[in-house]
Each structure stands twice: as structure tokens, then as C-alpha cells.
Amino acid sequence: MYVAVKGGERAIDNAHAWLAEERRGDRAVAELSVAQIREQLSLAVNRVMAEGSLYDPDLAALAIKQARGDLIEAIFLIRAYRTTLPRFGVSHPVKTSAMRCDRRISATFKDAPGGQVLGPTFDYTHRLLDFKLAAEGEVAEAPEAAPQPGQTPHIMGYLNREGLIKEEVPDEATPPDLTREPMELPATRALRLQALTRGDEGFILSLAYSTQRxxxxxxxxxxxxxxxxxxxxxxIPELGFTIEFGEVVLTECETVNQFKGSKTELPQFTRGYGLVFGQTERKAIAMALVDRALRWKELGEEDQGAPAQDEEFVLMHADNIQATGFLEHIKLPHYVDFQSELELVRKLRREAEGCAGQEVAE
Amino acid sequence: MTENSERKAWMGLLARAPAGELNRLWSEAGLTPDYAHLRPPEVGGVMVRGRAGATGAPFNLGEMTVTRCAVRLADGTVGHGFVQGRGKTHATQAALVDALMQGVEAETLRAVILSPLKEAEDARRTARAARAAATKVDFFTMMRGED
Known part of the structure; x- marks a missing residue:
């Protein structure tokens, strides 16, 4: 049986008009500008850039405004825009050892060269609502001190010197790109890292937490x-040289994990790695934990059957746009599908009732 | 080689400069060279790569927006712009400065555009580095009361 699904155009247009009005909210309240979102909701902007997989703070701020603050909807808008961009090339791998650090901490070495630099962190705040922010007021300038000269060395480098930590294998192979080719399993670590860095923060966080528990x-x-x-x-191929054409803010997390050693290797530490666009440290730490959990096979560890070790489970469910797309599509008209289900259930009931009737007659 | 390294430096500086800042300096410089676009400004993306564990195999981190263009001055000099973000004016002005830097106006341009951009970039970086330095922890050991 065919059920017509045409019509509804006027309803849709009116729904969109109302959406626009609701987005604007009370007209007596000043409208939010994209620049205000970019500057004052910067951590939301960072999340949208990371999971939207496109570094452009202005676009992410616009997407947040358009999505009424629904970050997954904003990420969806950024992903859709991203697909329209011609790709001009790929960058050299970024050198995080040359990062101009706003923040740099280590939980393992108190006296790490370069020191513990807290940066603009929520850590050590008391998580009490600050009602002063409800009132308008100028913010005092942050104190300054003499900048540290030179680069801040990676702490892992020191463990590496003693051979206490498993070294990364340098490799110049072209990494797979899941935005260009369908994800293939089993995945390489490069593919896993790409999927994790653009994966949903909540999902990666929960998986990381599950490994801690x-x-x-x-x-x-x-x-x-x-x-x-x-x-x-x-x-730049036309010129035959390399230029430093941009700058991105990144959060990098390296974890140190135990490794008991194996038949062929002495006990040493291993590592998990997180690298994410923007100031996104919860995500970067979580990514490092999940990366480490997924490395069980190459490190010769036991498969405990844990969700965070299950590459297929992690990689196929980390993307919030795929997830929300499939989840939310079930609210859209399924009249035909449902009509056939309805017919089937009625038929089964009729048959069951017929049988029951016969049994009674006998 | 030196010529290239200088050009790399100014192209990078122009690319990283906030579009508004370059626009203001360009307007103040009052230059109106005759030019044609060899390649009109085009917005696209660059895939940014990282390395596993900072030093291992490369992986794809995510894309960033860029705008590129090329211009040719009346005397035939070609300039390239390849800038972060979606700024067609930014890319065109970067390409024009790149072209003019290869000619007789180089010293003027260095003084009125490149040097101020460099100073502004250094100042931005220093301001952040100074704030970061102020949040560096000074540990001190509590008296243990052993003696």
C-alpha cells in the first residue's frame, strides 16, 4: 500500500521561519555577533573545529550561532562545508616540539626542563559560580613575566634517552585519509589517530574512563x-619551496603507560598519544588513553574483550555526525516501512486468531 | 638560496598576518600597481598532518581553510599569495606585496608593510609567552621538621 508523503512544503517553510525567530530570541536582548562567539565562547569554537575537522575559528563561530549552540549540529554544518573545499595540498607534519606553549604540564616529572606552566586553566578553580560575570565589568590584565627563551623540549625525550620508553618508529609513508577512502579494518595507527582526533568528545571520554575503571x-x-x-x-610547487603559511593552536597529550615486557622485549614504558585542534585538553587526554588501549595487539598484550580495545567498535562509533545522522533519521517519515509492518502484524494476529478459533471449534 | 629564504619569510609573514592588519598597512602605503590575476583568489583546504607520539609516523589531523592566488604586475613580475583563512583580499594583497618585493620598491615595502607586520606578530607572541611565563610554578619544599 502506498502512502503519499508529498506536501508539507508550507509547514517546512514556516517551521524554518520560526526556527530563525527562536534562534534570535528576545529582540529586546542584543544580538550575539560571530566575533563575540569566536572570542568569548572559544572552547566551544575549538570543539567544533576539532570534531568538524576544519580549523577556521570564524566559520566554527558562525556554525555555533546558526546551530543555536547545539555543538553537534554546528559540527555537522562544518563537515558539510568542508566537503565543498577543493584540497590544495597537505602540510608537513607539524612540529609540536617547536610549539609556543601557553600551557605545559607533566604529572610525572616535577622538575621537567621548561617547567610546569599552567596557562589559562580551569584547574584549581573552585567551580563556584562567579556572579560577577553576570554583571558587566572590565577584566584586569593578566600578569606577565619574562618569557622563557627557546623551545620547550618534549619530556618523553628524556625517557627515550634511557631506553625506558618504547620509541616511535619514524616512517614517511602517506597516511590513509578517512575523508577520502572508506575506513578499512584492521586500521593502521595513523587511521585510528585520525578517527579519534575528530571523534566525539563524549564518546572518547567515556571509553577512556572505562579503561581507567x-x-x-x-x-x-x-x-x-x-x-x-x-x-x-x-x-608550494610553483615556487619550489616551503612556506610557513599558517599557525594553529593544538593540544597534545602524551601518556606514559606500564608495559611488563614480552619474550622479545625488556620491560619499558609505552605511550598513548592525543593531538587535537584547539585548546581541548579533556579530549586530548582521552584520545591518548584510547589510542593506548587500541595498541594492545602490537604490544603483545592480552585481549580482555574490553570496549576500548575493540577497534571496530571504537572506530565505527566515534563519529558523532555518522551517529546522529543514523539516529535522527528514524524520526523522519517512515510511513511506507511502518505501513508494511502494520500489515504484517495485523496478518499475524488474524492468523493467530484463526488458529485459536479453530482450536475452540475442535 | 638566500633569495628564497627571504622570500619564504615574507610570504609566511604575509600569510599569517591578520587580514585586517595587512589591509590597513596596504591602504596606508597608497600603492596602486597595475596587475592582473594569473590565478584568481580561490578558497580551499589544506590537510594538516601530525605525527604519532610527536615523532613517529604521520597521520591526518584535520584540514584548515586557505586562500591562494597569483598576480602578474605590468612589468611581468609574478607574485603568489597563499594565506590562512578565507580572505580573497588578503590573498591578493599578499600576492601583490610578494610581487613588489621582487622589484625596486622592496625597501619601501619592507619598511611600511613587512616590518610593522613582523613587529606586530612578535608582540602578539611575546604577550602570550609572557603570560604563560607568569603561570610557571615555582616549587618549594616544605620544612620536614627533621632537625
């Missing part, structure tokens, strides 16, 4: 967490 526990310490600006370089 004992589902594939891997005893992570934050060896180093750094946030700051790094240069982005690209080769």
Missing part, C-alpha cells in the same frame, strides 16, 4: 600535556 586498564600517567600554537608549512 578497569576495562583494559593500562595505568596511564600524563607524561606531558601541552597547548599552544604551532606553525603549519606546505610546499
Amino acid at each position: 578497569g576495562y583494559a586498564r593500562n595505568h596511564a600517567f600524563v607524561g606531558e600535556l601541552r597547548i599552544g600554537a604551532v606553525a603549519v608549512e606546505i610546499d
Whole structure:
């Protein structure tokens, strides 16, 4: 049976007009500008850039405004826009060792060269609502001190020198790109890292938390967490040289994890790695824990059957746009599908009733 | 080689400059060179890569927006603009400065555009570095009361 689904155009237009009005809210209240969102809701902007997988603070702020603050909707808008961009090239891998750090802390080495630099953090705030922010007022300038000269070295480098930590294998292979080719499993670590860095913060956070609670526990310490600006370089083929054409703020987390050693390797520490666009430290730490959990096979660890070890489970469910797309589509008209279900249930009931009737007659 | 490294430096500086700042300096410089676009300004993306564990194999981190264009001055000099963000005016002005820097006006341009941009970039970086330095923890050991 065919059920007509045409019509509704006027209803849709009117719904959109009302949406626009609701987005604007009370007209007696000043309208929010995109620049205000970019500057004052910057952590929301950072999340949208990270999971939208496109670094452009102005666009992310616009998306947040358009989405009425629904960040997954904003990420959806950014992903859709991203697909319209021609790709001019790929950058050289960013050098996070040359990061201009706003923040750099280590939970493992108190006296790390370069020191513990707290940066603009919520840590050590008392999480009490600040009613002063409800009133307008000028903010005092933050104190300054003499900048530290030179680069801040990676803390892992010191453990590396003693051979206490498993080294990363340098490799110049072209990494797979899940925005260009369908995800293939089993995945390489490069593919996993791409999926995790653009994955949903809540999902990655929960998986990371599950490893801490004992589902594939891997005893992570934050060896180093750094946030700051790094240069982005690209080769310009017309010119035959490389230029440093941009700068992005990144959050990088390296965890130090226990490793008991194996038949072929001495006991040493291993690591998990998180690298995310923007100031996004919860996500970067969570990414590092999940990255480490997913490395069980290459490190010769036991499969505990934990969700965070299950590559297919993690990678196929980390993307909030895929998830929300499939989830939310079930609210859209399924009249035809449902009509056939309805017919089937009626038929089964008639048959069951017929049988019951016969049994009674017998 | 030196010529290239200088050009790399100014192209990078122009690319990273806030579009508004370059626009103001360009307007104040009052330059109106005759030019044609060899490649009209075009917005696109660049895939930014990172490395696993900061030093290992590369992976795709995410894209960023960029705008590129190329201009040719009346004397045939070609300039390229390749800038962060979605700024067609920014890319065109960067390309024009790149072209003019290859000619007789280089010293003037260095004084009125590149030097102020460099100073502003240094000042922005220093301001953040100074704030970060002020949040560096000075540990001190509590008296243990052993003696």
C-alpha cells in the first residue's frame, strides 16, 4: 500500500521561519555577533573545529550561532562545508616540539626542563559560580613575566634517552585519509589517530574512563600535556619551496603507560598519544588513553574483550555526525516501512486468531 | 638560496598576518600597481598532518581553510599569495606585496608593510609567552621538621 508523503512544503517553510525567530530570541536582548562567539565562547569554537575537522575559528563561530549552540549540529554544518573545499595540498607534519606553549604540564616529572606552566586553566578553580560575570565589568590584565627563551623540549625525550620508553618508529609513508577512502579494518595507527582526533568528545571520554575503571586498564600517567600554537608549512610547487603559511593552536597529550615486557622485549614504558585542534585538553587526554588501549595487539598484550580495545567498535562509533545522522533519521517519515509492518502484524494476529478459533471449534 | 629564504619569510609573514592588519598597512602605503590575476583568489583546504607520539609516523589531523592566488604586475613580475583563512583580499594583497618585493620598491615595502607586520606578530607572541611565563610554578619544599 502506498502512502503519499508529498506536501508539507508550507509547514517546512514556516517551521524554518520560526526556527530563525527562536534562534534570535528576545529582540529586546542584543544580538550575539560571530566575533563575540569566536572570542568569548572559544572552547566551544575549538570543539567544533576539532570534531568538524576544519580549523577556521570564524566559520566554527558562525556554525555555533546558526546551530543555536547545539555543538553537534554546528559540527555537522562544518563537515558539510568542508566537503565543498577543493584540497590544495597537505602540510608537513607539524612540529609540536617547536610549539609556543601557553600551557605545559607533566604529572610525572616535577622538575621537567621548561617547567610546569599552567596557562589559562580551569584547574584549581573552585567551580563556584562567579556572579560577577553576570554583571558587566572590565577584566584586569593578566600578569606577565619574562618569557622563557627557546623551545620547550618534549619530556618523553628524556625517557627515550634511557631506553625506558618504547620509541616511535619514524616512517614517511602517506597516511590513509578517512575523508577520502572508506575506513578499512584492521586500521593502521595513523587511521585510528585520525578517527579519534575528530571523534566525539563524549564518546572518547567515556571509553577512556572505562579503561581507567578497569576495562583494559593500562595505568596511564600524563607524561606531558601541552597547548599552544604551532606553525603549519606546505610546499608550494610553483615556487619550489616551503612556506610557513599558517599557525594553529593544538593540544597534545602524551601518556606514559606500564608495559611488563614480552619474550622479545625488556620491560619499558609505552605511550598513548592525543593531538587535537584547539585548546581541548579533556579530549586530548582521552584520545591518548584510547589510542593506548587500541595498541594492545602490537604490544603483545592480552585481549580482555574490553570496549576500548575493540577497534571496530571504537572506530565505527566515534563519529558523532555518522551517529546522529543514523539516529535522527528514524524520526523522519517512515510511513511506507511502518505501513508494511502494520500489515504484517495485523496478518499475524488474524492468523493467530484463526488458529485459536479453530482450536475452540475442535 | 638566500633569495628564497627571504622570500619564504615574507610570504609566511604575509600569510599569517591578520587580514585586517595587512589591509590597513596596504591602504596606508597608497600603492596602486597595475596587475592582473594569473590565478584568481580561490578558497580551499589544506590537510594538516601530525605525527604519532610527536615523532613517529604521520597521520591526518584535520584540514584548515586557505586562500591562494597569483598576480602578474605590468612589468611581468609574478607574485603568489597563499594565506590562512578565507580572505580573497588578503590573498591578493599578499600576492601583490610578494610581487613588489621582487622589484625596486622592496625597501619601501619592507619598511611600511613587512616590518610593522613582523613587529606586530612578535608582540602578539611575546604577550602570550609572557603570560604563560607568569603561570610557571615555582616549587618549594616544605620544612620536614627533621632537625
